[in-house]
Amino acid sequence: MARAKPEGTLLYAQSGGVTAVINATAAGVIAEARARGVKVLAARNGILGALREELVDTSKESAAAIAGLASTPGGAFGSCRYKLKSLEDDRARYERLLEVLRAHDVRYFLYNGGNDSADTAWKVSQLAKEFDYPLACIGVPKTIDNDLAVTDTCPGFGSAAKYTAVSVREAALDVAAMAETSTKVFVYEAMGRHAGWLAAAAGLAGKNPDEAPQIILFPERAYDEAAFLAQVEKVVKKVGWCVVVASEGIRDKDGKFVADAGGGTDAFGHTQLGGVSSYLAGKVKDALGYKVHWTLPDYLQRSARHIASKTDWEQAQAVGKAAVQYALKGQNAVMPVIVRSSSAPYRWKIEPAPLHKVANHEKTMPAGFIRKDGFGITARAREYLEPLIRGEAPLAYGRDGLPKYVTLKNTPVKKKLPAWEG
Template identity: 80%
Template sequence: MPRATLFYAQSGGVTAVINATASAVITEARARKVRVLAGRNGILGALREELIDTSKEPVAAIRALAHTPGGAFGSCRYKLKSLADDRPKYERLLDVLRAHDVRWFLYNGGNDSADTANKVSQLAAEFDYPLTCIGVPKTVDNDLAVTDCCPGFGSAAKYTAVSVREAALDVAAMADTSTKVFVYEAMGRHAGWLAAAAGLAGDGPDAAPHLILFPERAYDEDDFLARVQKVVDRVGYCVVVASEGIRTADGRFVADAGGGKDSFGHTQLGGVASYLAGRVKDRLDLKVHWTLPDYLQRSARHIASKTDLDQALAVGKAAVRYALEGRNATMPAIIRTSDAPYRWKIEPAPLDRIANREKTMPKGFIRRDGYGITAAARAYLEPLIRGEAYPPYGRDGLPKYVELKNAAVAKKLPAWEG
């Protein structure tokens, strides 16, 4: 019989390889005869006691998760506040875990998820409940502290670099009689990692992208437009990559969508590319096209990075190992040991060094003029998009992805009133 139970939940925006981590978690747990319950729609599944019995899934389905995008069990944007402010929710969470004999808690997400896992570990200790909590890294924003990079970022970075290179060829072909400026919007609220990845699309002063706008640098419209005009005059066209989170010198988001705040307290962003395109058209009278890839950046499993996939699998396997070793309040972090040749390993990192901290682009990664990446950034980024990890394709020409049964576990507690 399996010994006790492991609980796994996915958090926040999904990635092209988050299910690969889930696959590794379940596979490793099965090898150690540990039952895995998953939260339906992330942490809400635990609070609502909507738990999924992964043992009902065949081996082939769990294996196929590794090449399936999305979040197989559902995810959510739901932030638990401090232990003092949200204590009833934390206690409800502990009650559910106790009712189902959960001794290992794995939360696959970003900064806020690391914070939640850390707080759950503290509450369990307060109630003397034997629970080991592990944060599992995931985010396309690449903004987690301690870890060299985040599973999910490498594939989104590869999609971004490939898309910008291909679009640039299109613009170059039409620039004489048509589009002069193309604006590509990349994800990144406070950290410009994905925008920087676009810089891999070309190398040299005349290679696209010609201008990159980072959230780490204040947006100056006059300077930006003057540079656009200079590039068009010199090259014949200009490809711009803008992070969604760019701000003016007074701290205002250029692309504040006016949609209020999300559940994490973040300003709803959107439309920086369309805004910039409008300013170029109005002030420079140049024909402009723009694109907002949005979810495509994080769901593009068809063009996933092999490095990213390998790391997503590695952190899932290590998370189970750390949990069973009793390494409480820990995250498996990716540690780079060499740039050339690129080498990395997994090591445990304490959650209190990761929770609610944000890793932005180092100053040395942004070109001195503020509109491109440096050689140091290229050396860091390039290995992360290396290698192809294509999913299998069917005769219909489309990838063959898996959809799980997600069989529910019988509830044992009264309904949650939260």
């Protein structure tokens, strides 16, 4: 007996900072929906596109383009940093969103993002329930910071972690080669506002305390300048050189960010960060007299598809596929999360978790993952992190020597509502 075709369409939107594998999740969503006879619309530039009724018809894309999407970094439909407040404070925007969903017969809303996006998806589910509109809202996990609650890890993190560990190991070889007559200290800045997961991943580059990175600075530990400088001097005297990895979000004992870029705050109320590596380099040079180099990889950490983790790539597609399956089963206000059943050998599965248990919660590094002296990772952290960066994801290269990435047509859907004035 043939399976009945599901009613309505599915709307997919990307949110916040993109990752090397967020498009792999999008490909997982679209491929699974197509297999089940569901039309997928995508919002241009995240939730803003949904509010503006700027939607694209993914059915206009070829199967080859969707397959290529799984190997393309960035956000194929555009993303945005735009936070909806509470249902009470932003009710007009939520109701506008519901109007757009009604106008295009959207019965399944998949929001691919982090903590704030999970919160938005949960609130939309509550509003739809209030208006008795049949809508399944699914949050789809994404963040390189690995700070989502409930899920063991988050798609996007494993690839950024692999890039970080590889970059630090390669840079360390450079520093070691030049240390006799040139650079003695190298400072690498990793993303991570409140959680030091990416900084911790750099610890995979070395196997013992004398191997780079010899010093890691975590946002979970207060930055002590005197202790830091003393540790740098100690390492240089013992090893001959020192690699420092610092999370962008490190704070002093009073809770002030060590590197506040002075750029105000973003739509989520987050202080604009960036520059901790140059700050620390200056302190080391002035206090210890060593020649120092520093780097701020910034977007490179989340866009490096050429060195994506196979584990991460597979998990990114799996959560997209599961999100569609949950929606079509009538599950609502849930997120497909990754559950680790074993670390050795590494085994994982996808399970649904209530959105309210994910929304606006933040997972920081466990105390047992940080070395007692505060400057490195423990064996427990290594056991957790290593499986996440394993394997290489397939990537096709052209004759020009560059990766073959796809650009979608993003054919717009005809608008049915008056322009949004919000």
